[in-house]
Amino acid sequence: MAVDTITDGVVVSLVYVLTVDGEEVERVDMDEPLEYLHGAGNIVPGLEELLEGKRVGDRLHATLPPELAYGDYDPEDVDEFERELLSIDTELEEGLEVEVEDEDGYTYVATVTNLTDDMVTLDFNPPLAGKTLTYDVEVVALREATEDEQAHGHVHYADHDH
Numbered sequence: 001m002a003v004d005t006i007t008d009g010v011v012v013s014l015v016y017v018l019t020v021d022g023e024e025v026e027r028v029d030m031d032e033p034l035e036y037l038h039g040a041g042n043i044v045p046g047l048e049e050l051l052e053g054k055r056v057g058d059r060l061h062a063t064l065p066p067e068l069a070y071g072d073y074d075p076e077d078v079d080e081f082e083r084e085l086l087s088i089d090t091e092l093e094e095g096l097e098v099e100v101e102d103e104d105g106y107t108y109v110a111t112v113t114n115l116t117d118d119m120v121t122l123d124f125n126p127p128l129a130g131k132t133l134t135y136d137v138e139v140v141a142l143r144e145a146t147e148d149e150q151a152h153g154h155v156h157y158a159d160h161d162h
């Protein structure tokens with residue numbers, strides 16, 4: 001079945017430029033459009049809402065405050081750890097994004113914000129938390145999600161499935 005408008009359960013391909021504080025932080029072009037499953041919370045909520053009902057070729061320019069993007073920056077969401085208790089394979093440096101696993105097996109992405117000989121400070125806020133995001137977006141393709149994609153709540157690409 002052909003899909004002509006964006007609604008829940010549609011896989012949407014987008015190209016966009018993301019600007020934060022007047023600086024371009026991400027550009028996704030036709031070489032490799034972003035694909036996401038609409039209605040599954042795969043992209044920031046403000047953008048997902050604005051894309052509802054759009055068609056191939058539609059463009060939008062959106063300025064999203066933090067509450068419609070990655071949320072407010074939470075200063076409590078920063079923790080200091082003893083370096084030897086963290087099992088991180090890569091050489092640590094400030095600004096590095098690392099994955100850490102808690103005792104229940106959940107993984108979190110964090111940014112190293114401070115390093116001493118013994119201690120590591122990890123910031124668990126998303127890197128763009130607290131930021132107003134400006135998107136220039138064009139919808140480039142739509143297709144119906146497969147049953148697997150619907151069940152998993154995300155897009156499966158040809159080169160990786162899980």
Ligand code: ZN
Pocket residue numbers: 152154156161162
């Ligand atoms: Zn999957």
